[in-house]
Structures are given as C-alpha cells and as structure tokens.
Amino acid sequence: RLYFQIPQFIRLLLTIFASMIVFGYIIHLIEPNEFKTVFDGVWWAFITGSTIGYGDYVPHTTIGRLLGISLILLGGGVLTFYMVTFAKTTISRKDAYEKGDV
Amino acid sequence: RLYFQIPQFIRLLLTIFASMIVFGYIIHLIEPNEFKTVFDGVWWAFITGSTIGYGDYVPHTTIGRLLGISLILLGGGVLTFYMVTFAKTTISRKDAYEKGDV
Amino acid sequence: RLYFQIPQFIRLLLTIFASMIVFGYIIHLIEPNEFKTVFDGVWWAFITGSTIGYGDYVPHTTIGRLLGISLILLGGGVLTFYMVTFAKTTISRKDAYEKGDV
Amino acid sequence: RLYFQIPQFIRLLLTIFASMIVFGYIIHLIEPNEFKTVFDGVWWAFITGSTIGYGDYVPHTTIGRLLGISLILLGGGVLTFYMVTFAKTTISRKDAYEKGDV
Ligand SMILES: [K+]
Ligand SMILES: [K+]
Numbered sequence: 001r002l003y004f005q006i007p008q009f010i011r012l013l014l015t016i017f018a019s020m021i022v023f024g025y026i027i028h029l030i031e032p033n034e035f036k037t038v039f040d041g042v043w044w045a046f047i048t049g050s051t052i053g054y055g056d057y058v059p060h061t062t063i064g065r066l067l068g069i070s071l072i073l074l075g076g077g078v079l080t081f082y083m084v085t086f087a088k089t090t091i092s093r094k095d096a097y098e099k100g101d102v
Numbered sequence: 103r104l105y106f107q108i109p110q111f112i113r114l115l116l117t118i119f120a121s122m123i124v125f126g127y128i129i130h131l132i133e134p135n136e137f138k139t140v141f142d143g144v145w146w147a148f149i150t151g152s153t154i155g156y157g158d159y160v161p162h163t164t165i166g167r168l169l170g171i172s173l174i175l176l177g178g179g180v181l182t183f184y185m186v187t188f189a190k191t192t193i194s195r196k197d198a199y200e201k202g203d204v
Numbered sequence: 205r206l207y208f209q210i211p212q213f214i215r216l217l218l219t220i221f222a223s224m225i226v227f228g229y230i231i232h233l234i235e236p237n238e239f240k241t242v243f244d245g246v247w248w249a250f251i252t253g254s255t256i257g258y259g260d261y262v263p264h265t266t267i268g269r270l271l272g273i274s275l276i277l278l279g280g281g282v283l284t285f286y287m288v289t290f291a292k293t294t295i296s297r298k299d300a301y302e303k304g305d306v
Numbered sequence: 307r308l309y310f311q312i313p314q315f316i317r318l319l320l321t322i323f324a325s326m327i328v329f330g331y332i333i334h335l336i337e338p339n340e341f342k343t344v345f346d347g348v349w350w351a352f353i354t355g356s357t358i359g360y361g362d363y364v365p366h367t368t369i370g371r372l373l374g375i376s377l378i379l380l381g382g383g384v385l386t387f388y389m390v391t392f393a394k395t396t397i398s399r400k401d402a403y404e405k406g407d408v
Contacts, residue, residue, distance in 0.1 A: 077185030
C-alpha cells in the first residue's frame with residue numbers, strides 16, 4: 001500500500017506548488033506594485049490558500065481581488081485537505097507503529 | 103450521478119456568492135466610512151467567511167462587529183465546507199480517473 | 205429527532221458564547237491598554253477562536269500570549285467544529301428537503 | 307479505553323509544543339531582527355500553524371518564508387487536526403454523559 005500512497009502524496013504536493021506558483025505569477029502580473037517579485041506572489045498565494053492571511057500582501061484592484069476569491073474557491077480547499085490528510089496520516093501511522101502493525 | 107451533482111455544486115456556489123453579497127451590502131450600509139463600496143464589503147465577507155482575515159477591512163462599531171460574528175456563525179462554515187468538499191471531490195475524481203473508473 | 209437536535213445546537217452556541225466571553229474578559233483584565241473594553245476582548249476571542257485573526261487586537265505580553273495559545277488549544281476547535289457541523293446540517297437538510305424526505 | 311486515550315492526547319499536545327518550539331527557535335535564528343526572542347518565534351509558530359495569522363510577526367527573507375511554507379505543510383495540519391479532534395471528543399463525551407453512558 002505504501003508503494004502507491006507515497007506517489008499520490010507527492011502528486012498532491014506538486015499540485016499545491018504548481019497552483020500556488022500559477023496564482024502567484026498572475027497576481028504579480030496584475031499588481032506589480034504590490035507584488036514586486038513572482039516569489040512575493042507565490043508567498044501571498046500560500047498564505048492565502050492556507051487561510052493564514054497575514055495581510056502583509058493584499059490585492060487592492062478589483063481584478064486582483066477576483067483572483068483572490070478564485071484562489072479561495074479553487075485552491076484553498078486543496079491546501080486545507082492536504083493539511084488534514086497529512087495530520088491524519090501521520091497520527092494513524094504513529095498509532096499503527098505503536099500497536100505493532102508496522 | 104454527475105447529472106445531479108453538478109447542479110448541486112453550482113447551487114452551493116450560488117449560495118456562497120449570494121450570502122457574501124448580502125453580508126457585504128449590510129456592512130457597507132453599517133460602516134460606509136470603512137467599507138466605501140459594496141464590493142469592499144463583499145471582499146471583506148469573502149475574506150472573513152473563508153477565515154483568511156487579512157485585516158485590511160475590519161468593522162469598528164459594535165453593530166458591525168456583531169454582523170461579523172453572525173457572518174462567522176452563519177456563513178463561515180459554508181465556505182469551509184465548500185473548500186473541503188471541492189478538494190475531496192477533485193482528488194477522488196482524479197483517483198477514479200487513474201483507476202480507470204471514469 | 206428534531207426535538208433533541210435543536211437544543212443540542214443551542215447548547216453548542218451557548219458554550220461558544222460563554223467561552224468567548226470568559227476569554228474576552230480575562231484578556232481585558234490582563235492587557236487593559238490593548239483591550240480597552242470587555243467587548244474588545246470578546247471580539248478578539250471570536251476572531252481568534254474562528255482562526256480569522258484580523259490582527260486588529262493582538263496580545264503583547266507573555267501572559268496574554270499564553271492565554272491566546274490556550275484559546276487556540278481549548279476554544280478554537282469548538283468554533284471550527286460548529287462551523288463545519290452547521291454547514292453539513294444546512295446542506296443535508298436542504299438535500300433531504302429536495303429529495304422529499306422532509 | 308480512557309487509560310490509553312489520555313496519554314495519546316498528551317502525546318499529541320507534546321508533539322505540537324515541541325514542533326512549535328523548534329520552528330520558533332529556527333525563525334529566531336534566521337530573522338533575529340523580526341523575531342527578537344525565541345518566544346516571539348514560538349508565538350509566531352502557534353499563530354501560523356493554527357492558520358490564525360495575525361500578521362504581527364511575518365518573515366521577510368526568502369529563507370524565512372520557505373520556513374513558513376514548511377510550517378504550513380508540516381505543522382499546520384497537526385494543529386488543525388488537534389482542534390477538530392479536541393472539539394469532537396469534548397462534544398461526544400458530553401453527549402455520552404447526557405445519555406448516561408459515562
Ligand atoms: K486567518
Ligand atoms: K489572518
């Protein structure tokens with residue numbers, strides 16, 4: 001089972017990174033004054049998609065905000081899902097280890 | 103099954119947009135100095151309902167804050183539910199595709 | 205079933221309000237300069253417990269921050285649980301209605 | 307069952323505190339100007355890992371931000387999982403008590 005699950009986990013991670021890079025790149029194009037580098041945009045996409053929302057980078061234009069809403073509706077859940085899945089997997093593996101199943 | 107699930111998903115999206123527009127419109131009426139346009143209010147409702155909370159727009163009056171608490175208690179869960187549902191559906195569909203079920 | 209579920213939902217809401225008022229009152233006592241009124245504290249407790257975190261009110265002392273960490277560890281999950289439960293109940297009731305079960 | 311579950315809960319809490327202290331200590335080393343004390347870093351790690359994100363402490367360097375992204379991907383889910391687990395356990399125990407099971 002491990003053989004198939006690990007690539008799935010890596011695919012999920014790659015999907016997250018690819019999505020955040022795409023959103024970060026687009027916001028950098030839309031609001032280059034607020035998001036001076038592509039990495040500023042990627043950082044914003046991660047902080048927004050994970051629903052942390054520091055507020056250090058915030059879109060101010062209507063188009064930028066619509067991109068932000070798209071990020072919430074398309075990408076936000078993926079990161080939330082990843083976080084819960086990761087936690088559940090870690091804890092159940094730890095339990096399995098302690099029970100002697102692994 | 104797809105025939106019934108797609109309209110359900112669109113209804114969920116429409117419910118979210120309708121709720122955020124209502125909350126955004128009311129906060130614009132309550133605190134027009136902080137939320138200068140209706141879209142400022144809608145943006146605030148999305149950022150609050152998704153629990154991102156940038157802090158770029160925050161209600162300062164007691165009535166405005168009570169509306170914010172109502173938004174958390176009424177709308178917050180709907181967006182959270184949407185995000186997790188969306189992620190789960192995306193991932194399980196992807197898995198089904200790879201297994202050859204779709 | 206409705207007869208027992210509605211009081212349970214109200215109890216959950218009362219537990220949330222009671223917890224947030226207690227945390228809000230304590231932070232007002234610990235940092236009266238930052239949290240000038242009890243309602244400022246209650247607002248902070250709701251915004252923190254729901255993991256929105258606007259940053260308009262933030263504890264600056266070590267004791268205040270330890271209270272904030274306690275709020276995360278004790279109260280945060282209750283609000284998250286409420287939000288997801290509320291959304292699930294709303295949506296499943298809506299589905300039941302449309303299927304003709306209610 | 308209680309005999310085994312309570313230590314598990316304490317282990318989960320200890321894992322959270324240990325992780326947050328490690329992340330807090332590293333960010334203090336990477337950005338000592340922003341995170342002046344180790345406790346500033348630990349406070350940031352808790353506020354970030356719980357996805358509250360006040361924005362009172364934010365990493366500004368590329369390395370610091372990569373640590374933040376690691377914290378989201380490694381630690382964020384553990385805290386989210388803890389919060390939901392805690393809420394579910396509290397509520398189901400309360401229900402069991404009211405049903406007379408405990
Ligand atoms: K947040
Ligand atoms: K925030």
